[in-house]
Amino acid sequence: MSLKLKALTKSIWVYHMSTGSCNNCDIEILDLLTPRFDVERFGITLVGSIRHADAILVTGALNLKTIPRIKNIYDQAPKPCFVIAIGACACGQGIFAKGPNTPEPVDSILPVDAYIPGCPPKPEAMIAAIVKLIEKLRGKK
Amino acid sequence: MADKIIPIGPYHPLQEEPEFFRLHVDGEKVVDIDIEIGYNHRAIEKISESKSYDQVTFLVERICGICSTSHPFAYTNAIDDLLGIEVPERALYIRTIIGELERIHSHLLWLGLAGHFLGYNTVWMWAWRYREPVLDIFERISGNRNHYAMFKPGGARRDLDEADFPWIKKTLKSLIPKFDMFKGAVIDDPVIRARTEGVGVLTKQDVYDYACVGPTARASGFVMDVRKDDPYAAYDKVEWKVITQQGGDVFAKAVVRILELYESVNIILQCLDKIPKGPIDINIKDMPAGEGIGRHEAPRGEVFHYIMSDGGNSPARHKVRAPSFVNIASNKKAVIGETISDATIILAAVDPCYCCTERMAVVDHKTGKKVFDGQDLVRLSQEKTEKLRRKYNR
Numbered sequence: 001m002s003l004k005l006k007a008l009t010k011s012i013w014v015y016h017m018s019t020g021s022c023n024n025c026d027i028e029i030l031d032l033l034t035p036r037f038d039v040e041r042f043g044i045t046l047v048g049s050i051r052h053a054d055a056i057l058v059t060g061a062l063n064l065k066t067i068p069r070i071k072n073i074y075d076q077a078p079k080p081c082f083v084i085a086i087g088a089c090a091c092g093q094g095i096f097a098k099g100p101n102t103p104e105p106v107d108s109i110l111p112v113d114a115y116i117p118g119c120p121p122k123p124e125a126m127i128a129a130i131v132k133l134i135e136k137l138r139g140k141k
Numbered sequence: 142m143a144d145k146i147i148p149i150g151p152y153h154p155l156q157e158e159p160e161f162f163r164l165h166v167d168g169e170k171v172v173d174i175d176i177e178i179g180y181n182h183r184a185i186e187k188i189s190e191s192k193s194y195d196q197v198t199f200l201v202e203r204i205c206g207i208c209s210t211s212h213p214f215a216y217t218n219a220i221d222d223l224l225g226i227e228v229p230e231r232a233l234y235i236r237t238i239i240g241e242l243e244r245i246h247s248h249l250l251w252l253g254l255a256g257h258f259l260g261y262n263t264v265w266m267w268a269w270r271y272r273e274p275v276l277d278i279f280e281r282i283s284g285n286r287n288h289y290a291m292f293k294p295g296g297a298r299r300d301l302d303e304a305d306f307p308w309i310k311k312t313l314k315s316l317i318p319k320f321d322m323f324k325g326a327v328i329d330d331p332v333i334r335a336r337t338e339g340v341g342v343l344t345k346q347d348v349y350d351y352a353c354v355g356p357t358a359r360a361s362g363f364v365m366d367v368r369k370d371d372p373y374a375a376y377d378k379v380e381w382k383v384i385t386q387q388g389g390d391v392f393a394k395a396v397v398r399i400l401e402l403y404e405s406v407n408i409i410l411q412c413l414d415k416i417p418k419g420p421i422d423i424n425i426k427d428m429p430a431g432e433g434i435g436r437h438e439a440p441r442g443e444v445f446h447y448i449m450s451d452g453g454n455s456p457a458r459h460k461v462r463a464p465s466f467v468n469i470a471s472n473k474k475a476v477i478g479e480t481i482s483d484a485t486i487i488l489a490a491v492d493p494c495y496c497c498t499e500r501m502a503v504v505d506h507k508t509g510k511k512v513f514d515g516q517d518l519v520r521l522s523q524e525k526t527e528k529l530r531r532k533y534n535r
């Protein structure tokens with residue numbers, strides 16, 4: 001494993017991007033930071049700028065107005081940067097598939113590394129997904 | 142006059158949802174505000190026309206995650222109105238219980254975020270921590286922490302288990318001392334008072350002009366609550382009062398929400414005692430052509446759904462009016478004339494829910510250049526609290 005990847009698997013800083021979600025996935029992400037789940041003890045924290053992020057958490061079914069902005073934000077991210085799709089919407093558009101304003105799923109625009117299904121996924125599921133992602137990266141040795 | 146613009150959003154670290162504010166500032170004063178929404182538009186009304194009536198219940202639930210009961214509540218009310226049916230009493234009680242549990246978790250969520258905007262992250266952590274027991278109740282009842290899917294046209298989708306009632310009551314009662322703590326923290330703390338009192342005032346006339354609803358209107362002295370004015374579900378079968386305040390400022394809005402927490406617990410406890418036995422739904426065979434309207438007092442104000450049926454399997458027209466949409470416009474009144482460091486808390490005071498409407502930046506009025514972004518604004522707000530804190534020696 002390159003030094004870069006090795007460093008990445010420790011203290012993942014995440015940037016949260018809502019692309020037209022119903023909010024619940026977003027709230028569950030914030031919930032991860034609060035005392036019951038408290039992922040900060042693993043060094044995972046939300047950052048305000050994409051330029052500091054190791055992973056992007058995408059929620060929501062992309063809509064026409066957010067698609068160009070998502071591309072723009074991803075382009076500004078330092079690479080390697082993981083993309084984690086959270087929720088049924090981001091994984092495969094969920095109930096908004098075939099909607100007139102939600103033309104494409106997230107993975108047709110960004111390279112998604114992990115999918116967390118659920119509507120919304122439980123915080124435990126999100127933690128499990130991040131652990132799996134780290135294991136996969138470490139396994140790549 | 143110098144005009145700087147501060148853009149806030151569409152992706153800024155605080156709000157979970159994307160939307161965009163443009164604050165026009167002159168020095169420290171906010172002189173104008175533009176609000177641009179639509180980053181969350183998913184064409185729900187249109188999708189609704191391609192789903193069956195039963196499926197639409199799940200779709201409207203996904204309009205907003207925080208109000209994930211309000212929309213199905215108003216929608217099922219609209220369908221019941223269209224059909225002219227009497228919903229079994231047990232279902233009415235179940236709907237009321239779910240609606241009020243949601244109000245508790247939503248107000249706690251707001252309280253936490255408001256604390257964060259002011260630079261009191263402890264308030265944020267505590268409020269969200271005490272929100273968890275409410276989510277546990279939901280999980281026990283419906284199997285999911287959010288998006289409970291408890292509603293269905295003509296009744297409720299799942300029954301409550303009597304065996305859970307003692308536990309639910311105990312959990313809710315254990316929250317009361319926590320609410321007391323929040324009440325003490327907001328009402329007695331001189332710093333929070335200094336930051337919120339007289340800030341972002343909406344007078345009764347402004348509320349009238351902007352047609353605000355919910356806690357935003359009640360904080361300005363409007364006695365207005367759909368649950369009282371046009372009772373539905375089991376709200377007329379239990380004792381409770383509408384909370385109002387006179388100030389119209391951020392402080393009053395916070396007090397209204399905190400006091401409402403107590404009322405909600407009160408309503409749920411009464412419902413759990415009074416809930417009758419019986420069926421929880423009626424079978425709907427076919428939909429006649431016609432129109433129906435349904436209302437519900439969501440945590441943020443009145444939600445309104447209109448359904449037009451042509452006798453087919455899906456709505457011919459479905460119109461949704463969400464409370465934040467009207468409340469957000471009132472920011473224009475509340476923010477102008479205030480300082481930049483107060484802007485974040487004022488904008489947050491209406492408890493905007495941008496799924497129904499998020500995003501913000503400050504721009505130089507003359508050069509049109511960005512001067513602050515959302516993060517800076519929160520920092521400004523937090524610094525101001527810090528200064529006050531030192532002043533009051535807290």
Ligand code: SF4
Binds near residue numbers: 021088094119120
């Ligand atoms: S997956 Fe479900 S909870 Fe998450 S944003 Fe979509 S509708 Fe909301």
